[in-house]
Amino acid sequence: MATATDTIIRRKLSHEVFDRLRTMITGGELKPGDAMPSERDLMERFGVGRPAIREAMQALANMGLIAITHGERARVQQLTARSIFQQMDLTANILLSASPDSLEHLKEARRFFELGMVRAAAERATAEEVARLRATLDAQALAIENADAFISADMRFHAQIAAISGNPIFEAVSEAMLGWLRQYHTEMLSWTGRQNVTLTEHDEILGHIAGHEPELAEQAMIRHLDRSRALYIHGE
Known part of the structure; x- marks a missing residue:
């Protein structure tokens, strides 16, 4: 009989995208000042729809990891004590x-x-x-x-x-x-x-x-x- 700890919980796609994007930033693939890949590129890379990408990007922005500017590509932020x-x-x-x-x-x-x-x-x-x-x-x-x-x-x-x-x-x-x-x-x-x-x-x-x-x-x-x-x- 399955217990609570055995149960596999299906995660939202945006959460998976968020984890992968965060790893790209914290792992050094994307550095402060770098432009984030376009939504289309990320959709193709991860095989997900636009809503999942946008939700994940907004979560990154809320953490201060990226800056989203209307009409421009989001960019990786330099984390500082002040920004945190x-x-x-x-x-x-x-x-x-x-x-x-x-x-x-x-x-x-x-x-x-x-x-x-x-x-x-x-x-x-x-x-x-x-x-x-x-x-x-x-x-x-x-x-x-x-x-x-x-x-x-x-x-x-x-x-x-x-x-x-x-x-x-x-x-x-x-x-x-x-x-x-x-x-x-x-x-x-x-x-x-x-x-x-x-x-x-x-x-x-x-x-x-x-x-x-x-x-x-x-x-x-x-x-x-x-x-x-x-x-x-x-x-x-």
């Missing part, structure tokens, strides 16, 4: 919108992450990296009357702190978390004078990074994050 996390954006946003608890969990995770990043930055930042942070802070100060530009500079400042680690995964994690939080940033920031508080806090953090003072940089980041976390509010 970008594939999580939709799922993360759905999770956050469905649960106020998830937003609190994300803010807690960001706090834990940022404290480690600012300590690392204070320990190893070069003069060039400090100058880059200063330029971002100067740009944020110039954008004090433009909420979108101000918040974008704010996100860039924190992502640049993570980038000082030299680990692209850390930088990608920072950008992802800040991007997911951005939609919950309320207008409490604007027109209340809190922009100046943010600038002062950033300047203090930068000063401790430049002075290679990890303990003081961490304490300044704690004060900044604990004060600013109230700006991120779930709509429900």
Whole structure:
């Protein structure tokens, strides 16, 4: 008598096509920047119809393995830490919108992450990296009357702190978390004078990074994050 583990499950043709195309990419037959074979060529090669090819190609695009552009051949993408996390954006946003608890969990995770990043930055930042942070802070100060530009500079400042680690995964994690939080940033920031508080806090953090003072940089980041976390509010 057959058991559940003995049963052969018929897979969709598109799943088989997906596996073969993925192997062509991961095995090096197709490299980043290469154009994917045409739909007709793939139909002939695998002996399947157009719907199976298109469904498999879309699945590859959803994973970030290929880029599909209307009117052009799909091309193999160069996977990076940033592109991998970008594939999580939709799922993360759905999770956050469905649960106020998830937003609190994300803010807690960001706090834990940022404290480690600012300590690392204070320990190893070069003069060039400090100058880059200063330029971002100067740009944020110039954008004090433009909420979108101000918040974008704010996100860039924190992502640049993570980038000082030299680990692209850390930088990608920072950008992802800040991007997911951005939609919950309320207008409490604007027109209340809190922009100046943010600038002062950033300047203090930068000063401790430049002075290679990890303990003081961490304490300044704690004060900044604990004060600013109230700006991120779930709509429900």
